[in-house]
Amino acid sequence: MKITVIGSGYVGTTTAIVLASMHHQVISADVDRGKVEKLRRGVLPFVESGLDKLLCEMHGSGQLEFTSNIEAAIRDGQVIIITVGTPSLPDGRADLRYLQTVADTIAGSINEYKVIAVKSTVPVGTNRWLSEYLAEKIGTAELFDVVSNPEFLREGSALYDTLHPERTVLGGNSSRAMAILQEIYKPLDSGFILTDWETAELIKYASNAFLATKISFINEVARTADQVGADVTTVARGMGMDTRIGSQFLKAGIGYGGSCFPKDVKALIHTAKELGIDPKILEAVEAVNRTQTEYYLNKLTDVLLANAKKPWTIAVLGLTFKPDTDDQRESPAIRMVEQLLEHCIEIRILDPTIQMPTQTPWPDEPKIAVCSTIEETLSAADAAILCTEWEQFGKINWKETVPIMRHPILLDGRNYYEPEHMKAAGIHYIAVGRRS
Ligand SMILES: NC(=O)c1ccc[n+]([C@@H]2O[C@H](COP(=O)([O-])OP(=O)(O)OC[C@H]3O[C@@H](n4cnc5c(N)ncnc54)[C@H](O)[C@@H]3O)[C@@H](O)[C@H]2O)c1
Numbered sequence: 504m505k506i507t508v509i510g511s512g513y514v515g516t517t518t519a520i521v522l523a524s525m526h527h528q529v530i531s532a533d534v535d536r537g538k539v540e541k542l543r544r545g546v547l548p549f550v551e552s553g554l555d556k557l558l559c560e561m562h563g564s565g566q567l568e569f570t571s572n573i574e575a576a577i578r579d580g581q582v583i584i585i586t587v588g589t590p591s592l593p594d595g596r597a598d599l600r601y602l603q604t605v606a607d608t609i610a611g612s613i614n615e616y617k618v619i620a621v622k623s624t625v626p627v628g629t630n631r632w633l634s635e636y637l638a639e640k641i642g643t644a645e646l647f648d649v650v651s652n653p654e655f656l657r658e659g660s661a662l663y664d665t666l667h668p669e670r671t672v673l674g675g676n677s678s679r680a681m682a683i684l685q686e687i688y689k690p691l692d693s694g695f696i697l698t699d700w701e702t703a704e705l706i707k708y709a710s711n712a713f714l715a716t717k718i719s720f721i722n723e724v725a726r727t728a729d730q731v732g733a734d735v736t737t738v739a740r741g742m743g744m745d746t747r748i749g750s751q752f753l754k755a756g757i758g759y760g761g762s763c764f765p766k767d768v769k770a771l772i773h774t775a776k777e778l779g780i781d782p783k784i785l786e787a788v789e790a791v792n793r794t795q796t797e798y799y800l801n802k803l804t805d806v807l808l809a810n811a812k813k814p815w816t817i818a819v820l821g822l823t824f825k826p827d828t829d830d831q832r833e834s835p836a837i838r839m840v841e842q843l844l845e846h847c848i849e850i851r852i853l854d855p856t857i858q859m860p861t862q863t864p865w866p867d868e869p870k871i872a873v874c875s876t877i878e879e880t881l882s883a884a885d886a887a888i889l890c891t892e893w894e895q896f897g898k899i900n901w902k903e904t905v906p907i908m909r910h911p912i913l914l915d916g917r918n919y920y921e922p923e924h925m926k927a928a929g930i931h932y933i934a935v936g937r938r939s
């Protein structure tokens with residue numbers, strides 16, 4: 504099958520590489536020439552373990568091509584998979600401008616029947632709109648079918664998730680198009696949900712919103728645990744052993760970030776409000792997440808005020824929104840740094856994906872320093888904050904850091920360490936919902 508994937512970001516590149524490895528003829532098309540050039544050289548434009556190796560294997564196989572000629576790519580594909588971004592607008596709505604451009608390009612280039620699969624996360628009603636819009640612009644609905652095909656991969660495990668999906672959702676009104684996509688995805692051996700456009704779109708938003716709800720729920724419980732001296736990690740373990748609850752997404756911390764949960768919760772709130780529904784739960788999920796960084800930063804500043812003179816030097820361990828990715832979008836670590844800047848003389852950042860200030864949101868801020876070793880980061884620091892649980896931070900010998908730091912204070916924003924180990928190491932340890 505000839506497949507064109509529009510958009511070579513996290514989702515598009517992963518989809519294109521995996522489909523090519525399944526012996527399809529794949530064109531990955533992006534307007535960003537820099538990305539296309541990198542991919543042509545066999546270099547991933549982002550960090551994603553395992554995918555880099557598979558890209559190298561596919562490089563030169565003749566199965567996978569990268570281009571910035573979107574029109575030609577559309578003409579060549581029998582199946583067009585759209586994976587362009589759908590970021591948040593200031594009012595929380597999803598910004599559909601990239602999808603609109605792709606729709607116009609398809610309308611201007613379509614030459615024969617195509618299945619158009621929308622993998623981008625788009626609000627309820629978008630696939631129906633796209634189908635009607637294309638029919639009007641092309642002058643016929645005979646040349647295409649639109650199928651909603653939401654994506655559920657996680658950054659950091661994108662390849663594994665794509666090869667082992669827990670479900671494949673296809674929504675639409677054409678059994679012909681759904682059958683073609685089912686044939687493509689059949690080797691992945693997941694259960695299929697075949698449904699209409701609106702249900703498929705809502706499955707995606709409801710899934711992300713529910714996972715975000717679990718996180719904000721446990722984060723609110725963590726605040727209670729703090730007050731009563733309970734241990735939220737044991738509470739989560741005790742809850743998670745009940746299979747009706749499940750153990751995943753109950754890790755308390757400084758909140759969820761990334762390119763999906765924050766924007767998708769906001770977009771679902773917006774959709775609900777437009778429909779006259781009062782999205783009480785979703786608004787609470789957002790509010791807890793928004794205030795979680797501030798809540799734990801206040802705990803740290805209380806300790807700092809009692810121990811260290813202002814302005815402080817703070818070490819920030821991890822800037823990405825989670826480990827094993829270089830994605831900083833909506834990272835709680837960035838909120839932490841923003842809130843700390845005015846109180847600090849220096850903020851030192853250590854993250855395995857960052858080598859220079861231009862890779863941070865503060866390229867010209869003199870107070871921001873990017874470090875390359877743990878010793879350099881912690882040297883004469885008034886406190887450290889662990890924002891991202893990168894594996895290498897698990898190997899830090901905190902006992903050895905005590906003489907290096909000006910004040911051996913650590914806010915563990917991901918409950919990555921054991922309180923008793925930290926106490927034994929001589930660290931003034933602040934965790935999330937754990938006695939320390
Ligand atoms: N990142 C994830 O983990 C993830 C997982 C599931 C779903 N999603 C959803 O998938 C979509 C894409 O997410 P992403 O993280 O891959 O985005 P991204 O920002 O990494 O990539 C989007 C790409 O689309 C390209 N693009 C924009 N307009 C284009 C056009 N007219 N023609 C060709 N290319 C164009 C951009 O240059 C960019 O490279 C979003 O809707 C997102 O919500 C993302």
Ligand SMILES: O=c1ccn([C@@H]2O[C@H](COP(=O)(O)OP(=O)(O)O[C@H]3O[C@H](CO)[C@@H](O)[C@H](O)[C@H]3O)[C@@H](O)[C@H]2O)c(=O)[nH]1
Binds near residue numbers: 659752753756759760
């Ligand atoms: O128990 C938990 C689990 C996660 N997080 C945080 O939640 C955020 C998101 O994590 P994760 O879901 O692992 O990463 P994403 O790559 O954003 O993936 C989510 O968003 C994607 C885009 O829609 C979906 O496809 C995935 O199914 C969905 O898990 C990160 O900041 C994590 O630190 C917690 O705080 N506690």
